[in-house]
Amino acid sequence: MTAPRVGIIGIGQSPFTRRRDDASYPDLVREAVIGAMRQADLDFDAIDGTVYSLSPDAMVGIGNAETLGVDAVGGRNKPFLRINTGGATGISSVAAAYYHVASGACDVVLTAGADKVGECGDSQTVLNKIWDPTYERQLPHGTITMLAMSGIRYQHKYGMTEEDMARVVVKNRKHAALNPNAHLRTEVTVDDVMASRMISWPIKLMDCCPQSSGGGAMVLASEKFIKQNKLDVVWITGVGHCTETYYQGDRMGTGQTADHADAYALGKACWRSYKMAGITDPQKQIDVAELYAPFSNTEFHSIEAAGLANVGQSVPMVNEGRFSIGGEIPVNPSGGTLCTNAIAVTAMIRVAEVALQVWGKAGGHQVKGAKRGIATGNGGDHQFFGTVVVEA
Amino acid sequence: MELLKRQETWNITYTHALGETASWFYTQLRDNKKLYGRRDAKTGRVLVPPRAFSDQTLVPTTEWVEVGPAGHIETFTIVYEAFNGLPPPPYAFGFIQLEGADTAVGGFIRGLDLSNPAKAAKKLAVGAKVMTQFAEQRTGDILDFWFELV
Amino acid sequence: MGLNRKTAVIGTAIAAPPPDDPRSLEELLYDVTQAALIDAGMSIEAIDGIVVGSNDQFDGRAISVMMASGSVGGVDRDILSTPSAGEHAFVMATLRIASGLYETHLVVSWSPTEASSMAETQRLGADPYFHRKLPLDELAGAALQANSIASATPGVHDLATRIAELNLNNGSHAYPAAAAQTAEAGALPWPLRDGMVSAPATGAVALVIASENYVAAKGLTNIAWVNGMGWATESGYLGDRDLNQAEALEAARDRAYADAGITNPLETLDVVELTDASPYQQLLVSEVLGLSARADWESDVATGIFTKHSALAVNPSGGVASFNPVFCTGLIRIAEAANQVRGTAGAHQVKGAKNALAHAASGFAMMYQSVLILGDQPKGAAA
Numbered sequence A: 001m002t003a004p005r006v007g008i009i010g011i012g013q014s015p016f017t018r019r020r021d022d023a024s025y026p027d028l029v030r031e032a033v034i035g036a037m038r039q040a041d042l043d044f045d046a047i048d049g050t051v052y053s054l055s056p057d058a059m060v061g062i063g064n065a066e067t068l069g070v071d072a073v074g075g076r077n078k079p080f081l082r083i084n085t086g087g088a089t090g091i092s093s094v095a096a097a098y099y100h101v102a103s104g105a106c107d108v109v110l111t112a113g114a115d116k117v118g119e120c121g122d123s124q125t126v127l128n129k130i131w132d133p134t135y136e137r138q139l140p141h142g143t144i145t146m147l148a149m150s151g152i153r154y155q156h157k158y159g160m161t162e163e164d165m166a167r168v169v170v171k172n173r174k175h176a177a178l179n180p181n182a183h184l185r186t187e188v189t190v191d192d193v194m195a196s197r198m199i200s201w202p203i204k205l206m207d208c209c210p211q212s213s214g215g216g217a218m219v220l221a222s223e224k225f226i227k228q229n230k231l232d233v234v235w236i237t238g239v240g241h242c243t244e245t246y247y248q249g250d251r252m253g254t255g256q257t258a259d260h261a262d263a264y265a266l267g268k269a270c271w272r273s274y275k276m277a278g279i280t281d282p283q284k285q286i287d288v289a290e291l292y293a294p295f296s297n298t299e300f301h302s303i304e305a306a307g308l309a310n311v312g313q314s315v316p317m318v319n320e321g322r323f324s325i326g327g328e329i330p331v332n333p334s335g336g337t338l339c340t341n342a343i344a345v346t347a348m349i350r351v352a353e354v355a356l357q358v359w360g361k362a363g364g365h366q367v368k369g370a371k372r373g374i375a376t377g378n379g380g381d382h383q384f385f386g387t388v389v390v391e392a
Numbered sequence B: 001m002e003l004l005k006r007q008e009t010w011n012i013t014y015t016h017a018l019g020e021t022a023s024w025f026y027t028q029l030r031d032n033k034k035l036y037g038r039r040d041a042k043t044g045r046v047l048v049p050p051r052a053f054s055d056q057t058l059v060p061t062t063e064w065v066e067v068g069p070a071g072h073i074e075t076f077t078i079v080y081e082a083f084n085g086l087p088p089p090p091y092a093f094g095f096i097q098l099e100g101a102d103t104a105v106g107g108f109i110r111g112l113d114l115s116n117p118a119k120a121a122k123k124l125a126v127g128a129k130v131m132t133q134f135a136e137q138r139t140g141d142i143l144d145f146w147f148e149l150v
Numbered sequence C: 001m002g003l004n005r006k007t008a009v010i011g012t013a014i015a016a017p018p019p020d021d022p023r024s025l026e027e028l029l030y031d032v033t034q035a036a037l038i039d040a041g042m043s044i045e046a047i048d049g050i051v052v053g054s055n056d057q058f059d060g061r062a063i064s065v066m067m068a069s070g071s072v073g074g075v076d077r078d079i080l081s082t083p084s085a086g087e088h089a090f091v092m093a094t095l096r097i098a099s100g101l102y103e104t105h106l107v108v109s110w111s112p113t114e115a116s117s118m119a120e121t122q123r124l125g126a127d128p129y130f131h132r133k134l135p136l137d138e139l140a141g142a143a144l145q146a147n148s149i150a151s152a153t154p155g156v157h158d159l160a161t162r163i164a165e166l167n168l169n170n171g172s173h174a175y176p177a178a179a180a181q182t183a184e185a186g187a188l189p190w191p192l193r194d195g196m197v198s199a200p201a202t203g204a205v206a207l208v209i210a211s212e213n214y215v216a217a218k219g220l221t222n223i224a225w226v227n228g229m230g231w232a233t234e235s236g237y238l239g240d241r242d243l244n245q246a247e248a249l250e251a252a253r254d255r256a257y258a259d260a261g262i263t264n265p266l267e268t269l270d271v272v273e274l275t276d277a278s279p280y281q282q283l284l285v286s287e288v289l290g291l292s293a294r295a296d297w298e299s300d301v302a303t304g305i306f307t308k309h310s311a312l313a314v315n316p317s318g319g320v321a322s323f324n325p326v327f328c329t330g331l332i333r334i335a336e337a338a339n340q341v342r343g344t345a346g347a348h349q350v351k352g353a354k355n356a357l358a359h360a361a362s363g364f365a366m367m368y369q370s371v372l373i374l375g376d377q378p379k380g381a382a383a
Helices: A025-040 A087-102 A123-128 A143-158 A162-176 A191-197 A223-228 A263-277 A296-305 A313-321 A342-358 B017-032 B118-122 C025-042 C067-073 C086-098 C119-123 C138-150 C156-176 C211-216 C247-260 C279-288 C295-302 C327-343
Strands: A006-013 A049-053 A080-083 A106-115 A199-200 A212-222 A233-243 A288-290 A372-379 A384-391 B035-038 B061-067 B068-078 B091-098 B105-110 B129-134 B145-150 C006-017 C049-055 C079-081 C103-112 C203-211 C225-232 C271-273 C356-364 C369-373
Touching: A006 A025, A006 A087, A006 A223, A006 A342, A006 C279, A025 A106, A025 A212, A049 A087, A049 A162, A049 A342, A049 C138, A080 A087, A080 A106, A080 C086, A080 C225, A087 A106, A087 A212, A087 A233, A087 A342, A087 A372, A087 A384, A087 C079, A087 C086, A106 A162, A106 A342, A123 A143, A123 A199, A123 B017, A123 B068, A123 C103, A143 A199, A143 B068, A191 A212, A199 B068, A212 A342, A223 A263, A223 C119, A233 A263, A233 A342, A233 C079, A263 A296, A263 A372, A296 A313, A296 A372, A296 B145, A296 C103, A342 A372, A342 A384, A384 C079, B017 C025, B017 C356, B068 B118, B105 B129, B129 C049, C006 C025, C006 C086, C006 C327, C025 C103, C025 C203, C025 C211, C049 C067, C049 C327, C086 C103, C086 C203, C086 C327, C086 C356, C119 C225, C138 C156, C138 C279, C156 C279, C156 C295, C156 C327, C203 C327, C225 C247, C225 C327, C247 C279, C247 C356, C247 C369, C271 C327, C279 C295, C327 C369
Parallel strands: A049 A080, A049 A106, A288 A372, B105 B145, C049 C079, C049 C103, C271 C356
Antiparallel strands: A006 A212, A006 A233, A106 A212, A233 A384, A372 A384, B035 B061, B068 B091, B068 B129, B091 B105, B129 B145, C006 C203, C006 C225, C103 C203, C225 C369, C356 C369
């Protein structure tokens, strides 16, 4: 059987920033939820259920912090559950909301969450705790070092310079300057990036995502509800997830299925969603992409995994402007994760931004004529990947 | 409008069972300064560090295979930033494929000058040969060994 | 609203390892997954998707699905995680199959005891704005709810003691080793007393579920149909709730009963596996599920549904009072209920069980409530 169509009828997001001392964590959730409900023009009574988007509890500092979000999403006495796939949580939550509707269980589903990464003290300290206590916790693993190591292998396999990485930052900051919700909106030059301090070779400060605070929310609905209420909508036509081995060391050496240089499972997640959406030639059939890439170097293997460039070939294409607004397939016209990273919702914002694009509602960072786009999310130690296809 | 804040710290200790496979690996390291991997029965891949089953094929691993102490770098990074609860920089660490192993194991890479990132990175490039160094006093922990360039 | 197609439980495995078990958590999860697959008569290749439910703070791993993913067959597969509750993993998996995009699913939940203090880890669930300084852990939440129930209904303390005895008696058959490890007296907040709550234990549970199409194609007969499913949450702040009520359970119950066409649960159901976070809560749950009206509690404890002689068997597994792997007790209720319907419950099998209800509750004072109706025949609303 083919799954019923599921539409996006409302989107809300905070103007992201480092700290929100004016708002508690549930306040931030509420902020985004109100935005989404307003756009969907719905009361809470219309919401059949909620999927709550929240990754490590430790980042927010509250165990099972979703319990504090119940009232923010109007969830009392309603179906409610939480999703966590690390950094991919936001996109996995959208997918989970999609299944709530596609299963026939709910007509209207809210997915929402927030994060206060800037408040947690040190996100890398928390993120070190995602590593295996048996063999790896004692080493100074963190997400920055992990993706720096991915960059080293990418460089070794295909070639990539620090300047190439810097050009990704330049591109995304330029996009973010057009996006009032982005956190880092100041444009930078290659020289600025090269002069920023070295964090973890080859990743420098400006190659890194910020620690952002803010909320995100989306309302999904069944085709039946949308038709009955004559709602303005864009459609989710493809959803896919795939996972790699937890062990980074298994993604290298001899005989590996996935290489740490690449994003193998992201590729599989993409193609699962493409199959559902009827996409056979991504380079021709995709107008815009919001690809989860918290560090500049990771945008390369993400573009390739999505099939928007052949493996190992995206570097010169980024340099040529193929993936900039105005180019053939803009990647991260919102500025992407590199400019805004409120971990619990970052991957949801990827879907939200692609939805806004194909809806024609992206404002200053609109990609002209975009009708079909993809969003991706990454989580764990480059382990969990989700992809969503959105169409007008 | 006066905005107040509160501070909280999480303070829980965990005692994680390592299981027989990891325990044997660590006791060999502690008592005999030897490193071992386990073979994935389906693919034949020698997994280091060793596990009781392969997550790739979902079959139990068979036979212990001694690996190293020589090896080469599969990836690395050099950290120059201080993070709470992590070592003071600069330090280099990465994943090393030991001889006889098909996967790479994580560890510190010590003994080289890290003051110039680009220069140090050239020395640590993928493929660089290393030798495992063992701590004098070993407790049966991943930090009982590290790597140095040869 | 009914789901677009039906699902059935086709395999289960419950792990109750002894305290000196040599396995690591990942090895335990690998074993329970393999056991469920064997029970379902299939290999991991036939699994289209996986949903797990675990608690980062219990596990001591900041994103607990990461390490576990490999053990449960997640590599190169589609895996999601619902850290809100283990039973939510079952809900999510069922929805995924009902969407038509998956034919089979593996559902796994677990609860280790590696933290230095379960109470301390649970206390992290209290908000830091107003309540973190209070000794608010799950036992305290249960005690608060117990007191709320007791203040509304005098005489309930004796009933609670009797119910605890009954659960432990059942547990001594179903989980003899675990049932012997009751929580230390003196460590329990009033009015919880010795024998009412089991000490936290390590445990894991895995289920394999499949679509009606898969069941038909494979000609599977040893299955339990999911005939009703309802799930809901209370508000986050305990102080906002009337703990003498369970409104979220009413919502979950209504949905599940409507799905399954249940109007008289006492008549329809043969077995109930409910989450007895405390025997007081067992009474409240029984009331809300329509099994024992409050006015009948006393007589039902003496001669009615809470006894071994009732036509309706309640907690033949011994419930949480007997075996308490805290985070996955909800999903275990679902596995136990499914086993009863499938006739695979072993020593505590209720003869002729055809229709079972699984009630799962998680969080402070039963914050998350889920009701599953399982039966040997597919029944109830479809789209």
